[in-house]
Amino acid sequence: MESFASLGISPGFIEKLAERNIREPTPIQKLVVPSLLAGKNVFFCSATGTGKTFAYLLPLFQTLFGSVMAGPGDDPGIGGRGTELLILAPTLELCSQIKKEADFLLEGQDRRIKVNLVIGSANLERQIGSLKKDRPRVIVGNPGRLVLLTRMKKLKLGSLRALVLDEGDRLFAEELAADTRELLGLINRDRQLTACSATLSPKIRDLLLPFMEGEALFVETGEEGILRDRIEHWAFFCEERRKIQNLRSLLGAVKPKKALVFSARGGQPGNIVSQLQYHHIPAAGLYGDMDKKNRKEAIDGFRSGKITVLVSSDLAARGLDIPGITHVIALDVPAEGGPYIHRAGRTGRAGNRGIMITIGNEDEMRRLARLEKKLGITIYPKVLYRGQICLPETFEEETPSKILLPPGPAQKVLE
Incomplete structure (x- = not known):
């Protein structure tokens, strides 16, 4: 039986999952985690409630912040880096939920990795102040506000190593498509790309291809x-x-x-x-x-x-x-x-x-x-x-x- 350990997830993250009595990976996690750990671009489709958020957070955190689970005397690996992981989602509620899950995985660790929420309904000046103060390595937000901050040169994404589109199909819906495309055009192509949804159509996958380097692995399960x-x-x-x-x-x-x-x-x-x-x-x-x-x-x-x-x-x-x-x-x-x-x-x-x-x-x-x-x-x-x-x-x-x-x-x- 596959476990999180056999998938390559570190003990620190496994201990956090155990706090919620999560002890075995779901089918989609078994398929996605190894591919993301290997640095592949992954588009995955799985039914709601099957653990998609942890399917990408666990391996990306593992890759980007491996030292976060190291001992107190080890190098935390901060070194003045900018934002390395950007997660896009279509709604305030989903952005907030993703940040909550990210904070949960990182809480209790004696490290300075910050996760910032960047959404359109928040006060712009306070948001700019938080970005300057926290220097977040992870940002979760919706496309409109991220585009605005990038245009204002208040958000720099030159250090980005991974990009996630959660509910990728909705991000290309009529009311969000223009901002999503503009933001993707502002981000370097040389980074890992992940997209997921319960209904990730071939059309959406085709729309994403111009914004990535190399090929993408498409993964889906029978959890429907x-x-x-x-x-x-x-x-x-x-x-x-x-x-x-x-x-x-x-x-x-x-x-x-x-x-x-x-x-x-x-x-x-x-x-x-x-x-x-x-x-x-x-x-x-x-x-x-x-x-x-x-x-x-x-x-x-x-x-x-x-x-x-x-x-x-x-x-x-x-x-x-x-x-x-x-x-x-x-x-x-x-x-x-x-x-x-x-x-x-x-x-x-x-x-x-x-x-x-x-x-x-x-x-x-x-x-x-x-x-x-x-x-x-x-x-x-x-x-x-x-x-x-x-x-x-x-x-x-x-x-x-x-x-x-x-x-x-x-x-x-x-x-």
Whole structure:
């Protein structure tokens, strides 16, 4: 059986992992860690909740800061170096989570390696001051602010030895692509490149090739079975105008410990939160135009359990890793499988089970039927009947998919 030690990870990092009872590498870590330790460019694709962050942090820290786990009398290897590792991520929440994991691996070590968070919502002058004071060897940030600081010559990346694009597909989405390309163009090509996501398409890999030296190894695992094995998928037919009302009824029926609700429509998350709060449901929102303070309050409240329902846009929740999410509820159906995978992947993590629920109109149910076939999952039709989740009574054989028709009267109440 492979262990972190057999992969080449140092005892100091292994001891840190043991503090979280992480004792064996996940399948994606087994594939990625040796390749990154060998200095290869690696693009890897693995389902959410499978340990992608540690898959790149462990080997890159090992390579760049090997002396960080040395004894107190050893050379720490600082020597006035600049930033050596840059990690890009699309959202404040994901950047913050990555920094937290990086700090965890380094905490307790008598060394001066700093990890700085460089994000657009932070005060620019304070950020510049922190960069000057800390001289961080690791920076985690989003492309827009990093481009600005580089243009201002407040951030110098000439010492960069490794670059990571976490949620690489989202970094090339329309709202971020220009900044991502500009930043990559400002960074030397002679450094190790890593990109990862649960849905890293060949198109994204092709876009990255001009920004790297040499070849890239593409790695993926069979962990996508998590979408089928750990997550149960439900579908509720609903007219568009009744979706929020049906959401309230559904929340009352399932009484989730923690539910993450997705809406792709601009401005809709705020409206949903207002209506849920009006009906005394402890809810908060997470969407693009919120300030940093309110976003943090929403995340902290949801993480602690004070808030049981978090309503989010897709971008705001990208990479969100909050333990104990029991239900994910989508109020629309994406055109492609990628967003569905990312949404569903917020539950069923760390060996737990979860439920992915879609509330959609007739057109959306047809789209969902196509995704069901494409993703190789089974989506079970459900109805709400007298405050309980029930199975529909009948389905016509000529219907293209079992999830298309509006439900009939309830037949059986689920246990």
